[in-house]
């Protein structure tokens with residue numbers, strides 16, 4: 241199993257690394273995002289203070305998780321909502337299945353949410369014969385393309401406008417030159433009746449607010465508002481790490497999420513939903529259920545160092561900053577959570593042995609850490625994941641042997657100086673040529689070592705460079 245997951249990652253990432261056209265699409269979108277983020281940051285008088293405060297609040301909530309979650313539960317239930325504790329994806333799907341059967345729903349309207357991808361909601365519902373209507377623009381496009389989202393904020397990050405137009409031409413007969421406005425208008429029209437007649441709306445949650453018992457949702461399209469206002473039931477699936485202590489904390493989280501997520505000062509719609517429709521209210525569901533999902537988040541929490549990663553507010557900034565994500569895109573990871581944050585948490589959520597390679601697929605340049613609004617030290621955490629996997633003996637005989645040899649060599653200057661550059665290059669090629677990939681040139685050992693050059697310089701020897 242481990243081998244298969246790793247092999248797939250290696251082959252997919254090698255394919256993507258050679259796909260320069262795809263990278264250009266990613267770079268174009270990320271460049272536009274970077275310019276917008278720069279603008280949006282100007283709203284903060286002291287951005288660093290805001291980031292520190294957000295980090296503190298998230299870490300405090302993680303430290304008191306049992307208490308804060310129960311506070312959320314009590315307050316949400318006071319508002320008339322129902323809480324379900326789900327140990328894993330099967331528990332969450334089981335609860336959703338019961339609700340779908342109770343309401344005899346033929347379809348559900350679903351908003352964009354990573355956690356709903358994580359539990360593979362659409363696949364499970366389709367096995368029950370229930371259709372999932374994706375209501376986010378990016379997710380609607382991905383559903384038509386038969387693909388998973390490739391980015392936690394911009395699901396269709398890897399697709400060009402031309403590709404989307406061609407897809408809608410082939411599937412719905414829109415002009416092959418359709419603009420994004422035309423495509424958006426088409427999708428809106430398709431969704432309108434679905435919203436009005438839906439019995440069940442399913443969303444994720446950006447924040448669970450403990451002191452008010454509310455679910456905080458942020459979006460730009462209004463599809464979440466429609467998915468929660470019209471249906472009879474609103475089901476929320478939220479990871480347990482989404483809880484924050486107080487409604488007052490949103491003054492820092494909402495602007496930070498908008499700034500780092502999409503380069504906006506604030507998202508177009510920020511909603512706080514605190515329970516089902518109350519007497520005298522004209523809209524909102526008659527039943528509201530929040531499913532609090534663990535699904536191995538407690539395995540991340542159990543790591544004294546890596547638990548910091550649960551402070552993530554899923555803004556996607558570390559993906560955009562990561563040279564690895566920008567080169568291989570999201571699909572190559574083969575996981576719901578991608579980029580640096582995905583590489584930290586997935587090994588704990590899905591199995592360290594099977595997914596440890598993601599923690600090794602990083603340059604440890606710290607670019608994700610530098611942009612994280614909640615100051616998660618992603619590159620450190622990746623190193624800790626590597627360290628843990630090695631400590632648990634999760635490495636091949638070849639890796640163990642080659643590290644043994646490297647250590648011997650690097651600790652002994654005389655050994656390092658033995659053999660010509662040609663010999664060393666031949667050995668390196670034999671050992672690492674395959675791993676390095678066919679499309680890259682393995683760096684070569686120089687003719688003269690630094691030590692030789694330094695000694696010659698000190699002795700004032702000026703040599704003519706050997707002609708190759």
Ligand code: SF4
Pocket residue numbers: 500551552553554555556557558559581608611612613614615616
């Ligand atoms: S780790 Fe930080 S930068 Fe990355 S998605 Fe989470 S909050 Fe955003």
